[in-house]
Amino acid sequence: MLKDICLSGFYSTSPWARVGHRPPSSSSSNHTGSRRVSAMNGTRTPQQPCEEDPREAAKNRRCLRGKSLLLCALMLSTVLGFALLLAYTILHQGLEPCDTKECLMLLARLLEVRNATIDPCEDFYGYACGNWEANHLRTGTMESSNVFDVLLEENQLILKRLLEVPQLRVGSSAKEKAIRFYHSCMDTQQIEAEGAQPLKELINQIDHPEFEMPPESDYNEKGNYPEVVRVYFSYLMKLGTLLGGPQNVTSTFISFALSFISNLQKEVTPLQERRERGMLFYHTTIRELQEKAPAIDWLSCLQAAFHPVQLNISQPIAVHDMDYLKGMSRMIGKWQKGRVLQIYMILCLVGNLSPALDSRFQDARRELYEKLHGKTGESGLVQAHRWRKCLSDTSTFFEPVLGEMIVQEIFPQETKDLAEKMFSVVRDALNSRLHQVEWMDEQTRQEAKDKVSKLQVEIGYPDRTLQTPEIDREFQDLEIHDNTFLLNVVACLKAVRENFSLRLLHPHLQDNWKVYPWSVHSYYSLRRHAVVFPAGMFRSPFFHAEFPSAVNFGAMGVIMAHELLHAFHDYVVPESCPRCNRDALVWGTDCMVEQYERYSLQGLRINGTFTLLENAADTGGLAIAYQAYKNWLKKHKQERNLPGSGLSHHQLFYISFANGMCGHQSRERLQAFLHNDPHSPPPLRVRGPLSNSQDFARHFHCSSTAPMNPAFKCHIW
Known part of the structure; x- marks a missing residue:
């Protein structure tokens, strides 16, 4: 064939081809013709040169070049196809399934709470969390009302186990003192045996108690304040009897004490009124306070309270309610001759310390709250397991000790390093996102980026x-005894x-954390310009x-991005950003307000204005975390599957986000939540942000008419 001739000439192994000689010229024409015929019949004859016929040789060279280019293109496309297949396999199929214990437990939890019968494009919260309530809600308590509560309880059970170790020796370390304190609280047999005796020994060591009786203003609208007074009188009588006072004498003094309390509370300026007047704090000096409220020796009182801080009469101070202090001073002047003030302070002290006394005092306090608020009331006291109360008390007094114990147990350095790396990826995604915010001008955008870089x-x-x-x-000067819980308190x-006084003298000693390390709530501190994520x-x-990164970014990454956006709340209010495109910003805020006000849960509507800032952080946080996850995939080019989930990596990201919101609220609890909490209820914290995500709709193949894929999507960030 011609192909064979041409190729044999290009790749010839003839000695002539190698050394550049021409072939012999002694061949006859007949011989030459026979060789040509052999070639045309497909027989390879290396000795036959293509140059013998110039026209055919040129044609053969063109054929050779075309075939060579075709072969190269074929080889290149094969290599490219293999590379694309490899990339697809790595990015979409994962290097290997995640079959560690942690991943298998995560899978079991995901399948346990998911309701696969619900279309994710119809109701993604129902799809991701539809079976959560049946598997987690506990009869008679609200302790496991959502995922955060469940996780907090798991952390508390770890602390319980660490505190209940046997006391092998009496040591002086802070950890050993915390363990002894916890054990003294758990020793209910000793507490019952001591009764009220430890308290009687402390009657002369009274601190500054708070009001126990609710103010009249809380009950005036209901018209039942006289009944409240009777209930509280009964409670105080019971306390007086438990302390051993004669009933007739006790009744007289308690009547006077109640009258004093009622009149004293009338001097309190309501917080809302002080806020509206811009008088949350009143700046003054000790000298001025002494002049306006002379019934108390304020310098001596404050020196005792803040020892060892050195104070003088010219010391600047801030008080919450100067009108109350002036009214209190007048009342003390009227009542100081009798024993009413003493009885009042003793009763308040007993009320404050009753949790550290025997069960009779605690039962009396619980009965009071049940009568005032009802067993299911917001302020009602639920009789919890003893270990919960003791853990709470130990946490109050030994927070840094318990923090060290829990961190060493659940938060290895590997986890801390990985979390910090993930936060950096999320922060970078936020910086990139700022370039897409249409309502920001360039100067504001640069200010925002500077703010991100300075954030702690x-x-x-x-x-x-x-x-x-x-x-x-x-804790070196603190003495903790084995069998006297009240004295330990x-x-x-x-x-x-x-x-507290030492920290006033040495501000660098302050941790400035509002949550325990074992807490499950993050926050942004405006004062410190810092975000905090507890262990x-x-x-x-x-x-x-050990989790696939899709899970970490979908669950924790969204929380990180949400808290980051809290640093920019002041930008979202149009009046606070004069250089911003006000029309674009108002369009985004109005869109989101209207979106959430169209939602309802259990027949209750959402206040879109009240929840705006949190809703904006939810939607923006989801978008930023998803972009961070895509950036992570682009850099690492690998991801593990969660076998048996039936989800792609991107779908796993979104269901991990939703799983963090699973929970249950009764209608009564939901009503209080909507009135007091600036967040939307958990189902809407899932529905709202996902409805605003085109990426979510694409990865779950939602049609243009699906409820989770509305035509209009709202964005502020």
Whole structure:
């Protein structure tokens, strides 16, 4: 064939071809013709040169070049196709399934709460969380009302286990004192045996108690304040009897004390009124306070309260309600001759310390709250397991100690490092997102980027949590006894006050955290321009080093992005950003307000204006976290599957986000939530942001008419 001739000439192995010689010229014409015929019949004759016929040789060279180019193109397309197949396999099929214990437990939890019979494009919350209530709600309590409550309880059970270790020796470390305090609280047999005796020994050591009786203004609208007074009188009588007072004498003094309390409360300026007047704090000096409220020796009082801080009469101070202090001073002047003030303070002290006394005092307090608020009321007291109360008390007084214990148990350095890396990816995604915010002008955009770069992040625990020697020094003067819980409480109260005073003198000692390290709530601190994510959050189902990154970014990454956006709340209010495109910003805010006000749960409507800032952070946080996840995939080019879930990586991202919102609220609880909480209820924290996400609709193949894929989507960030 001609092909064979041409190729044989191009790749010839003839000695002539190698050395550049011409072939012999002694061949006859007949011989030459026979060779040509052989070639045309497809027989390879390496000795036959293509150059013998110039026209055919040119044609053969063109054929050769075409075939060579075709072969190269074929080889290149094969290599390119293989590379694309490999990339698709890595990005979409994963290197290997995640079959670790943590992933298998995560899968079991996901399948347990998911209701696969619900179309995710119709109701994604119902799809992701439809079976959560049946598997988690507990009869008679609200302790497990959502995923965060479940995780908090898991963290508390870990602390319970760590505190209940046997006391092998009496040590002086802060950890050993915390364990002894917890054990003294759990020793109910000893507490019952002591009764009221420890309290009687403390009657002369009265702190500054708060009101126990609710103010008349709380009940005037209901017209039942006289009944409240009778209930409270019965409660105080019971306390007086438990302390051993004669009933007739006790009744007389309690009547006077109630009258004093009622009149004193009338001097209180309601918080809302002070807020409207811009008088949350009144700046003054001790000298001026002494002149306006002379019934109390304020310098001596404040020196005792803030010891060892040195104070003088010219010391600047801030008080919450100057009108109340002036009214209180007038009342003390009227009542100081009798024993009413003493009885009042004793009764308040007993009420405050009753949780540390025997069951008779606690039962009396519980009965009071049940009568005032009802067993299911918002302020009602639920009789919890004893260990919960003791853990709460121990946390109050030994927070840094318990913080160190829980961090060492659940938050290894590997987890902290991974969490910090993920936060950096999320922060970078926010910076990129700022370029897409249409209502920002360039100067505001640069200011926002500077704000992001200066933001502090604290993940896991305060800096000093693992500094055991420093914590031991903080508690070195505290004495904890094995069998006297009330005295231990009083000793701890004194230590707390002294430590508070020391922190006033040495601000660098302050941790400035509003939550415990084992808490499950993050927050943004406006004062410190910092975001805080406690160690207690970095556990299943929100985060784990063994999880696919889709889970970590979908659950914890969205929370991180949400908190980051809280740093820009002041930009969202049009009047606070004069250079911004006001029309574009108002369009975004109005769109989101109207979107959420179209929603309802259990027949209750959402206040879109009240929840606007949180809704904006939810929608923006989801978009930023998803972009961060895509950036992570682009860099690492690998991801693990969650076998048996039936979900792609992108779908796993979104269902992990929704799983963090699973929970249940009764209608009564929901009504209170809508009135007091600036967040939308969890089902709408899923529905709202996902309805605004085109990426979500694409990955779950939602039609243009699906409820979760509305035509108009609202964005502020």
